[in-house]
Amino acid sequence: MIAIIDYGMGNLKSVFNAFKQVAPEADIKVTSNPTDIKKAHHVVFPGQGAMPDCIRELDERNLRFSVIEAAKTKPFLGICIGLQMLFNKSEEGNVDGLGLLEGTIKRFNNQNTADESGHKLKIPHMGWNEVSQTNHHPLWQNISNNDRFYFVHSYYLESNDKNIVSAETSYAQKFCCAIAKENIFAVQFHPEKSSIAGLQLIKNFVQWAV
Amino acid sequence: MSLAKRIIPCLDVTDGRVVKGINFLELKDAGDPVEVAKKYNEQGADELAFLDITASSDNRGLILHIIANVAKEVFIPLTVGGGVRTSEDVRNLLNAGADKVSINTSAIVNPDIVYQTSSRFGSQCIVVAIDAKLTVDKNKSFWQVFTHGGRNATGLDAVEWAAKMASLGAGELLITSMDRDGTKKGFDLELIQAISDKVDVPIIASGGVGDLQHLVDGIKKGGADAVLAASIFHFGEYTINEAKAFMKSNHIEIRQ
Numbered sequence: 533m534i535a536i537i538d539y540g541m542g543n544l545k546s547v548f549n550a551f552k553q554v555a556p557e558a559d560i561k562v563t564s565n566p567t568d569i570k571k572a573h574h575v576v577f578p579g580q581g582a583m584p585d586c587i588r589e590l591d592e593r594n595l596r597f598s599v600i601e602a603a604k605t606k607p608f609l610g611i612c613i614g615l616q617m618l619f620n621k622s623e624e625g626n627v628d629g630l631g632l633l634e635g636t637i638k639r640f641n642n643q644n645t646a647d648e649s650g651h652k653l654k655i656p657h658m659g660w661n662e663v664s665q666t667n668h669h670p671l672w673q674n675i676s677n678n679d680r681f682y683f684v685h686s687y688y689l690e691s692n693d694k695n696i697v698s699a700e701t702s703y704a705q706k707f708c709c710a711i712a713k714e715n716i717f718a719v720q721f722h723p724e725k726s727s728i729a730g731l732q733l734i735k736n737f738v739q740w741a742v
Numbered sequence: 743m744s745l746a747k748r749i750i751p752c753l754d755v756t757d758g759r760v761v762k763g764i765n766f767l768e769l770k771d772a773g774d775p776v777e778v779a780k781k782y783n784e785q786g787a788d789e790l791a792f793l794d795i796t797a798s799s800d801n802r803g804l805i806l807h808i809i810a811n812v813a814k815e816v817f818i819p820l821t822v823g824g825g826v827r828t829s830e831d832v833r834n835l836l837n838a839g840a841d842k843v844s845i846n847t848s849a850i851v852n853p854d855i856v857y858q859t860s861s862r863f864g865s866q867c868i869v870v871a872i873d874a875k876l877t878v879d880k881n882k883s884f885w886q887v888f889t890h891g892g893r894n895a896t897g898l899d900a901v902e903w904a905a906k907m908a909s910l911g912a913g914e915l916l917i918t919s920m921d922r923d924g925t926k927k928g929f930d931l932e933l934i935q936a937i938s939d940k941v942d943v944p945i946i947a948s949g950g951v952g953d954l955q956h957l958v959d960g961i962k963k964g965g966a967d968a969v970l971a972a973s974i975f976h977f978g979e980y981t982i983n984e985a986k987a988f989m990k991s992n993h994i995e996i997r998q
Contacts, residue, residue, distance in 0.1 A: 581864030654944045660746045660997040680997045684866040
């Protein structure tokens with residue numbers, strides 16, 4: 533079973549639809565049941581909204597342990613806030629993350645910052661931006677380097693651990709938009725909303741054996 | 743290389759069909775929503791906007807059906823608006839498969855809904871739609887906000903209103919010029935630019951697109967982050983691909 537973790541935050545229907553599209557035969561379940569997460573062979577950790585709310589909702593459903601255990605043991609895909617929560621700390625609400633990885637989630641700064649066309653930098657960073665792959669990973673299979681993916685976020689990851697960086701994107705500054713470490717792969721963009729390239733990444737995840 | 747400017751075809755939906763009006767009136771049939779959505783997705787649309795203009799409350803549930811069906815086949819962001827009144831309406835649309843919900847009239851009736859829904863579901867999924875019309879009062883002219891599909895004047899200044907909506911948590915603003923909507927004379931660039939300069943969130947320009955140069959102007963002159971159009975695409979005058987090729991030839995970053 534592929535478990536999509538439901539803790540009350542995010543576009544779970546979109547994530548479910550995208551998995552169903554690439555793996556129509558697979559058993560895909562949107563779930564907040566720890567037993568399902570334990571049984572699943574692949575786990576998806578989506579997230580939208582504000583990180584303090586996401587952490588609170590996760591804890592209210594007693595899912596923190598299940599998420600940490602899955603992230604340590606099986607193919608695990610974090611999406612958007614699902615990437616951000618894996619790290620130590622976020623500037624958003626000054627909240628602690630799950631601490632599985634080293635890094636801080638910071639807000640884009642648009643004070644005196646212009647985009648490439650000279651306009652004021654808009655926040656959130658919203659739309660299709662280029663994803664430049666920085667290492668070879670099974671999840672990048674059949675995806676062209678610098679293909680565009682759909683982003684919508686106001687906070688980004690800053691990490692000193694360069695070994696986990698799997699892709700970067702530019703938005704006034706370069707930032708890490710995908711991380712990979714052992715069985716964990718996590719992306720700041722939304723593969724479920726990124727058309728052909730996004731569906732390919734999800735397909736690669738479904739086929740990923742760690 | 744950077745963030746691409748977006749092209750968003752807009753599908754006005756009533757009684758299960760896509761329609762298109764002129765100056766908010768005179769509706770013409772433009773097809774089945776799922777088929778139209780698929781066609782635009784294949785042509786390279788960056789997002790899709792659906793506006794539920796169903797007048798009777800009996801048929802309100804129909805939009806949930808349509809969104810659910812579109813979301814199963816089209817994997818790009820879907821924005822849905824029209825008749826959204828409560829937090830519950832937002833939740834139902836998101837559950838059906840919408841990625842963003844646009845709020846218009848009810849934000850005026852109760853501005854707090856923008857704060858409530860953006861706090862609960864995240865700013866990324868709350869779009870505030872503003873219909874504005876140039877209004878000349880005794881001694882000043884300003885863009886006035888209208889509600890109820892352009893029928894009711896509010897007295898509010900659209901630029902100030904836009905700033906207020908962004909401060910309450912709107913993640914994006916959809917700005918429609920009522921003076922231009924359906925006229926094919928191009929966006930009201932001054933309106934778009936005034937709002938784009940004022941707020942930090944992305945702006946979608948809407949109302950009045952008649953040719954591809956208008957799309958370029960909306961971005962280059964108006965400072966919009968995305969351009970929305972309906973009739974030039976619905977009736978086959980231009981494809982999204984043609985629009986993108988033209989924008990690219992004008993040095994606008996687009997997704998190919």
